Amino acid sequence: MKRTALFLPLLAFFFVSCSTNPKQETKTSGTTTILADESFAPxxxxxxFVFESTYPRADIRLVYKAENMLVNALVADSAKVAIMSRLLSPQEAAVFEKKNIKVRKTRFAIDAVALIASKSSADSTISVQEIIDIMQGKEASRRLVFDNPNSSTVxxxxxxxxxxxxxSKGVxxxxxxxxxxxFVHNNSGVIGVIGINWYKQPGKELEPLIEGLRVLGVKNLPGxxxxxxxxxxxxxxxxMELYPLSRDLYIIDCQGGAGLGSGFASFLAGETGQRIVLKSGLLPDSIPPREVFIK
Known part of the structure; x- marks a missing residue:
């Protein structure tokens, strides 16, 4: 009888320990890797930072890559969650369909491809037609500088x-x-192409350089x-959809079930995540409600 009395508490402790295993991944706990486009690092x-502060048992390892490398790693199953500015193509999605994995996509922000120039440069505006001409090699008087040949901005x-x-010229x-x-700060006469978030939240190292730069105004194609x-x-x-160079930001979840990926996606789309987007200078997918207290 005494042995039974001792065994039952031990058995109960065993089941409690298993159910609270810190390594078990849930929407707010566990460990996972998320790939992200370097254009959206800030x-x-x-x-x-806010997600892991809110859920201290969550451990997400962020790996930043250029878009092409990011998608290749996702399809190759190196990671199951990615943050990027496009959806998977039908061919890429088919890889997961063959494994009976449902790809979940969540749009959480609208970003802008920003064109920057030194304040000492004569450049302050550019038209979409001029950008197209440069990209097609027709216009060489203005030069565009990109972050990476495999990036989402390219x-x-x-x-x-x-x-x-x-x-072969102009880009x-x-x-x-x-x-x-x-590079743009140190070279007058070139136009840099970056994600606007890098201009809005440059970090301490880049803050002094940003002060010497301007964002160009852009005019869309006629009509x-x-x-x-x-x-x-x-x-x-x-x-208002007046800035011509905008793009959607998504978190793509290929986990095939509930986990930190889906938890982080819910956080990004939720009120706290949307307020962080609003503060960053990007446009939230849904504008968070504003509370007004009247005394």
Whole structure:
């Protein structure tokens, strides 16, 4: 009888220990890796900091990559969750369909591809047609500098110009958004192409350089919204669809079930995540409600 009395508490402790296993992944606990487009590092870092502060048992390892490398790693099953500015193509999605994995997508923000120049440069505006001409190799008087040849910003403007490869003149690619900011700061007469979040939240190292830069106003093609004048990538202009170079931000979850990926996606789309987006200068997918207290 005494042995039974001792055994029952031990058995109960065993089951409690198993059910609270810290290694077991849930929506708010466990360990996982999330790939993210380097173009969105400032906003993603902010979101992760608040998420892990709210849920201390969550351990997310962020790996930043250029878009092409990110998608290749996702399809190759190196990671199951990614943050990027496009959806999977039908061919890419088919890889997961064959494994009976449902791909979940959550849009959480609208970003802008920003064009920056030194304040000492004569450049303050540019039209979409001029951008297309440069991308097609027709215009060499203005030079574009990208973050990475495999980046989402390069892909975005290649799609805009309807080209499959970059021209041999007028376009240059470095490695990161921070390198673009440094290069434009030190070289008057070039136009940098970055995610607007890097300009809005540059980090302490880049803050002094940002002060010497300006964001160019962009005019759209005739007959399209934003073709009446030059618009800058403000939240209002993104909301009114007047800034021509906007793109959606998604978290793509290929886990096939509940886990930290789906938990982080819910957080990004929830009120706290949307307030972080709003504060960052990007446009939230849904504008958080504003509370007014009247005494």
């Amino acid at each position: 906003i993603v870092d902010d979101q992760l 892909r975005y403007l290649k799609d805009l110009a309807k080209i499959s490869k970059l021209p 240059y690619a470095l490695k990161t958004n921070s390198e673009v900011i440094k 399209k919204p934003g073709s009446d004048k030059f618009y800058k990538p403000s939240q209002d202009n993104l909301a």
